[in-house]
Amino acid sequence: MTRRLILDVDTGIDDALGIMLAVKSGFFQIEGITTVNGNVSLQQATLNTCKITEFLGASSIPVIPGADKPLIRKPVFEHRVHGNDGLGGALLDMQPSKRPEAGFGPDFIVETVLRYPGEVTLVMTGPLTNLALALHKCPDLIHHVAEVFFMGGVAGGLGNITPTAEYNAYVDPEAARTVLHAGFRKLTMVGLDVTRRALLRADDIAKLTDPRIREYVADSTSAYFDRYEERNGVRACAMHDPLAVAAAIHPELVTTKPYYVDVETRSELCDGQTVCDFQNRLGRPANVEVCMDLNEQAFIQLFVDTLNRPEAG
Numbered sequence: 001m002t003r004r005l006i007l008d009v010d011t012g013i014d015d016a017l018g019i020m021l022a023v024k025s026g027f028f029q030i031e032g033i034t035t036v037n038g039n040v041s042l043q044q045a046t047l048n049t050c051k052i053t054e055f056l057g058a059s060s061i062p063v064i065p066g067a068d069k070p071l072i073r074k075p076v077f078e079h080r081v082h083g084n085d086g087l088g089g090a091l092l093d094m095q096p097s098k099r100p101e102a103g104f105g106p107d108f109i110v111e112t113v114l115r116y117p118g119e120v121t122l123v124m125t126g127p128l129t130n131l132a133l134a135l136h137k138c139p140d141l142i143h144h145v146a147e148v149f150f151m152g153g154v155a156g157g158l159g160n161i162t163p164t165a166e167y168n169a170y171v172d173p174e175a176a177r178t179v180l181h182a183g184f185r186k187l188t189m190v191g192l193d194v195t196r197r198a199l200l201r202a203d204d205i206a207k208l209t210d211p212r213i214r215e216y217v218a219d220s221t222s223a224y225f226d227r228y229e230e231r232n233g234v235r236a237c238a239m240h241d242p243l244a245v246a247a248a249i250h251p252e253l254v255t256t257k258p259y260y261v262d263v264e265t266r267s268e269l270c271d272g273q274t275v276c277d278f279q280n281r282l283g284r285p286a287n288v289e290v291c292m293d294l295n296e297q298a299f300i301q302l303f304v305d306t307l308n309r310p311e312a313g
Contacts, residue, residue: 003028004119004146005248006109008066009241010038010126011048012082013220017200017303018125018241019049020213023058024306027249031112031120032062034105038126038171039078040086042068045126050098051091055216059098066105066130070172078167081227090220106133110141117144123248124150125241127168132175135182147186151244152176153261153274154192155290162272165264166192170272173265180261180287187288189261190244191274194254194294198243199236204300209308217307239303246299247291253302255293258286 005028009015022030033053035046046065053061069075083089101108109130113120122145124131131148135141152168153176159165169176179187200221208214221237229235247254260277264270276290 002119003121004116005030005121005123006112007033008036008105008122008124008126008130009033009045009049010036010040011045011052012039012078012086013088013224014237014239014241015039015125016048016052016087016220017217017239018245019052020056021242021245021303021306022123023053023056023061024309025249026309028121030061032064032108034064034066034108034130036066036105036126036130037068037070037075038168039082041075041077042066044086046100047096048086050096050100051087051094054096054098055091055094063098063100064103064105064108065100067133070127070129071132071174073172076171081224083223088220088223090216105130106137109134110138113141113144114138118146121146121248122148123244124148124152125244127172128152128175128179129172132172132178135178139182142182142184145184147188148184149188149190149244149248150179151190151195151241153189153263155189155259155261155274155276155292156278157193157196159273160192164270165272166274169263169274173263173272176263176274177265180263188247188256188291189288190247190254190291192240194291195240195243196238197294197296198239198299199234199296200239200300200303201236204304207304213307242303243294243299246302250302253295253299254291256289256291259288259290260284260286261288261290
């Protein structure tokens with residue numbers, strides 16, 4: 001059976017690195033990349049995705065714009081982390097010839113999954129708005145998707161946008177709740193518990209053998225290194241989104257456990273907090289495979305080795 005992939009992205013710095021990992025791995029046939037409002041506006045996320053695919057020589061991959069705002073809330077951008085352009089200033093002067101496709105991201109997800117039932121993996125690295133809209137249109141989607149990996153939430157740690165909430169879940173918690181309660185056969189949460197340990201350092205970037213890719217990764221992550229060091233005392237780039245891609249390619253890189261997970265949507269202090277019922281106090285069946293552990297060294301080695309492949313795809 002062909003392994004097919006749809007990436008759903010709000011292309012900031014680490015989304016772009018996740019796209020690079022997916023494209024260069026050649027592991028999946030990438031059916032398309034849908035974009036969503038998140039780190040940056042939908043328009044900017046779409047432009048950035050076109051830039052990255054063209055930069056990789058993968059312009060044939062369709063890029064389809066999706067939701068330009070959360071389901072019911074106002075957008076919350078992350079320019080302090082990702083820069084005004086979303087890519088940390090890298091490729092700022094690039095004017096890509098690639099253009100996005102006509103259509104709407106959630107519709108593309110539904111149509112592609114129904115065209116290839118049981119074959120499509122979804123990797124979501126932005127707010128879950130597009131997938132929630134796809135589920136509203138086609139609730140039976142859950143029976144036809146092979147599996148879903150989403151970067152979002154935090155099971156047992158601190159948030160990264162509020163004291164309790166991870167950014168993607170905070171931006172559109174109603175969409176996250178829709179996805180969590182949809183009933184997917186396999187839904188894997190790649191949250192801050194593990195992505196904070198997936199750290200790319202300067203020594204790792206130096207191992208990239210293609211000068212163009214090495215320069216791009218260094219340029220795009222430079223300001224991110226500064227922000228991460230300010231907050232955490234470690235000079236590195238947390239590879240939140242690439243880890244979600246890597247988990248889809250090599251699930252043995254992470255250790256998961258099934259839990260019941262929900263998300264807070266009606267709290268003054270805790271909106272967007274993912275609540276993981278570790279002790280089964282709610283008595284509800286597990287709905288998520290929650291990433292709890294990570295082989296950091298193997299993941300970074302995979303990332304470097306994959307980007308060092310001589311050809312994309």
